[in-house]
Amino acid sequence: MDLELMTNSFPKLLSATMVTLKLLSVSLIIGLFIGLFFAILRMNKNLFINKFAYGYSYIFRGTPLLVQIFIIYFGLGQIEYLRSTFLWVVLKEPYWCAIIAFSLNTGAYTSEILRSAFQTIKPGFIEAGKSLGLPRKFIFYKIQIPIAIKQSLPAYGNEIILMLKGTSLASTVTLMDLTGVAKYIISTTFKPVEVFIVAGGIYLFMTFVIHNFIKYLEKKFSYQ
């Protein structure tokens, strides 16, 4: 065990953690909007819209994140036509390719989490709103969405943790996130155990913080 290497690599890994956190937060925010949008589409009575939203979540939940990120990064990069369009400005950058892949992936899971949360809302809540003469939009934004958020917190907390670990795949498209820098250090020291233990510890700590934050929110939003 090379303790010196562990302490030396810690600051480098810590600054790479910022990249990981940036990837995570940006894709979670975009993913939340995508998820909400598709959850609403899923509850639409129009069969075509409904199936479209279902197809999206089916494809992105049914394929590995690694495959998705490879298709977006290496796959789309091979299409010559695409390279001459304005889209290439975004797709040329590994950072945005990773953000697109992560957002679409977490968006699919989030849409399912929110849909099931919406569907478990007791009809009584909505009826109560209606009987008070509240407009439909008001009921949706002020009653349904807050309840849905409450219902979906435990599952969504899980999704955040899964996504945190998912961001490690950014290193496969040349991004220097926590895993990427860990691999870089290993490539010059040939000591994977020490470096990955430190990197794993940092991931574990982030998970610990996220887990407790969600727990705190759950308590705050509980009915009691």
Add this chain to the structure above:
Amino acid sequence: MNKLKKFGLGLIVSLFLSFTANAGSIKIGTEGAYPPWNSKDASGNLIGFEVELANALCEIMKHNCTIVEQDWDGMIPALTSKKFDAIMAGMSITDERKKTINFSQGYADEVASLAVMKGSSLENLDTPEGINLSIGGSEVTKALKTLTGALAGKTVCVQTATIHQNFLDSGDVGKVKVRTYKTQDEVNLDLTSGRCDAALAAAVSFTDYAEKSGKAVVLTGPTFSGGAFGNGVGVGIRKGDSKLLNDFNAAIDKARDDGTISKLAIKWFGFDASM
């Protein structure tokens, strides 16, 4: 229940047998993704210069060899943790690697080169044909200066944990944006997609790719050798495994003398890369 017991016993016996059968035989690790040194054919069998050379050397050493696949970035850790006993994966002999493992004498040498897409502004650089960083001199200094100017602010792509990455990190060509990939295949893909302004690897791996893919990848600048690029490609062996090291050195001597290495090199590289 009885059947289960029998199955378990059989499993233990067969495991035991497989362990004993392996004593006296060695495993050689290769990447299988760095043609023409080592790669895989369409059905997934390992092929290439080093695969055939490994078999030839094993025959000389009278060892029973199995060649196993290992991702490049885990090659040296896999050797030191005894996943296999020798590396033959186009691995150049460098001082940096010698801190962790031993190398046999070199069996082949091959120069590195930058590659760009045809029509790139980096295509016609005013540099000598080849530079040897170990020798140095005014010509080398001048060539590195030209490269530093040409590559300033450009993205240069390399495979991770390679001599090519070490060279770019060394600062000899100034501060270029280095992008590292897990395999050379991915480097080639991103060179053709235009995400990389240039790529650095063994010259032959670019010409091999250009030939097979039909993509307009061309070499540019000088060929590099010496310095960070090491001194030829040798067999990587664990420190302390001196018997195997001696065996390989003797076998390489023999294979060189009887022309086996040259013959295989010409077959796979198109020129005599043996040393």
